[in-house]
Amino acid sequence: MDNLKELKNEEIVSLIQKGEVGVADIIDSGICPTCFDKKNNHILYGDVSSKIIFENDKFECFLVGNPRANGHTAISTKKHYKDMMEIDDITCTEIFLLAKKVMNLLKEVYKAESVYLCTMCDGPMNHFHIQLIPRYSFEKRGSKNFVKPRFDYIEDKEKLELIRNRLK
Ligand SMILES: [Zn+2]
Numbered sequence: 001m002d003n004l005k006e007l008k009n010e011e012i013v014s015l016i017q018k019g020e021v022g023v024a025d026i027i028d029s030g031i032c033p034t035c036f037d038k039k040n041n042h043i044l045y046g047d048v049s050s051k052i053i054f055e056n057d058k059f060e061c062f063l064v065g066n067p068r069a070n071g072h073t074a075i076s077t078k079k080h081y082k083d084m085m086e087i088d089d090i091t092c093t094e095i096f097l098l099a100k101k102v103m104n105l106l107k108e109v110y111k112a113e114s115v116y117l118c119t120m121c122d123g124p125m126n127h128f129h130i131q132l133i134p135r136y137s138f139e140k141r142g143s144k145n146f147v148k149p150r151f152d153y154i155e156d157k158e159k160l161e162l163i164r165n166r167l168k
Contacts, residue, residue: 004029013040027123032080034127051153053160054102054167059095061102061167063160068148069134071110071159075099076129083121087128099130105166106134109159113137116145 004012004025012031015021023044026033037044046065053073054061064072075098081087087095103115112134119130135145 005031009040012036013043016043027125030124032125032127033123034076050155051160053163054098058091059098061098063153064131065153066150067153068150069112069136069139069145070156071106071112071115071132071134073102073106073132074129075102075132076127078127080125081121081128082124082126084119084128091128095128095130099132101167102163103132105163106132109162110134111136113139114141118146 004015004021007015012021012026023033026036026044033044042048048062048065051063051065052060053063058078059075060078061073061075064074075095077087077091077095081091084092099117103117106112106115114135116133116135117130118133119128121128133145133148135141139145139148
């Protein structure tokens with residue numbers, strides 16, 4: 001699947017629907033999976049709008065649809081950057097200060113013992129993003145927290161509203 005870029009949008013959508021093309025193929029072909037998803041009714045990742053906890057002109061911050069822990073959050077730039085190495089210093093400062101704020105909130109609202117941070121953007125076309133993964137008191141410390149099994153997001157309206165209000 002190295003010529004996806006030469007196909008029409010509808011042709012790629014149809015290949016996805018048939019299960020012949022997946023997220024990895026989209027990424028490998030140099031198409032931005034996030035923009036493709038938004039343009040095509042969230043065919044890849046599902047609609048995150050109900051999970052957004054903060055948004056401004058540069059960033060969006062949302063609870064992950066297939067979290068590794070309750071409160072698993074992503075903070076993403078709206079502009080394209082391959083990875084952290086490509087962002088300017090101001091954007092870098094702003095996104096990490098935002099991450100710090102969100103981490104403190106997650107710890108407080110979800111009563112996590114700690115919150116881990118990772119970023120592993122790795123593809124030709126990307127939005128720089130950071131993942132925040134809470135670690136709870138019943139979980140062991142350490143890097144295994146980055147690969148805890150994923151599960152389906154369950155909305156907790158109370159926590160969602162609390163976090164949204166605090167980030168206003
Ligand atoms: Zn994009």
